[in-house]
Amino acid sequence: MTKNKSLKATSLKSFLSILVVLIIGLSATGLYFIQSWFKDIASSINSSNNSQTVGENSPQSLKQIREEIVANQPIADKANLMIVPLNSYKEKIISDIQKYASSSGVSVTSSVWTTNNQAITGLSGIDTKHITVTLKNPTAIDNLLEFLRYIELSTPKLQVTGINLSKPANSQDSNQVNISPLVIEVYTK
Numbered sequence: 001m002t003k004n005k006s007l008k009a010t011s012l013k014s015f016l017s018i019l020v021v022l023i024i025g026l027s028a029t030g031l032y033f034i035q036s037w038f039k040d041i042a043s044s045i046n047s048s049n050n051s052q053t054v055g056e057n058s059p060q061s062l063k064q065i066r067e068e069i070v071a072n073q074p075i076a077d078k079a080n081l082m083i084v085p086l087n088s089y090k091e092k093i094i095s096d097i098q099k100y101a102s103s104s105g106v107s108v109t110s111s112v113w114t115t116n117n118q119a120i121t122g123l124s125g126i127d128t129k130h131i132t133v134t135l136k137n138p139t140a141i142d143n144l145l146e147f148l149r150y151i152e153l154s155t156p157k158l159q160v161t162g163i164n165l166s167k168p169a170n171s172q173d174s175n176q177v178n179i180s181p182l183v184i185e186v187y188t189k
Helices: 009-056 059-081 086-104 141-152
Strands: 108-119 127-135 158-160 176-179 182-188
Touching: 086 108, 086 127, 086 141, 086 158, 086 182, 141 158, 141 176
Parallel strands: none
Antiparallel strands: 108 127, 127 182, 158 182
């Protein structure tokens, strides 16, 4: 004996109604959990952004920035010394050249400022000035090299643009040279 169970329209209707209600309930529950998961992610991102903003203005950050500024101050000071202020450059450069000459054992016979000044391309507000320095001839080559070293390593920055040396005509001393006037470039702001 087999029982033949057939679904009637009313039982099928109630079964499908229960199934639709169950699917809607499960969907609503799933959406609720997904929404709460997204809220958790958003709040963690927001809190990490807030902690970074607070961290940038925190006393430790500001203290670290101050320490870096203090640590780099000698570099900034040296950079400022490389370029001579325009209002006082002539006296300072002539004084420095005289000091370098006396320290190295050469004699300066004249210092003349020339007018072929120019702006340096790419550096706003930086100009070059030129001074022609004549040294007493003949000069000992060792003393001349020391003088040139002082010039090239100076602060503010001085640079010899060229040099012409010759052997003195009537000198038997191989350590002596004649030097034509030096043109020295000076950077001013």
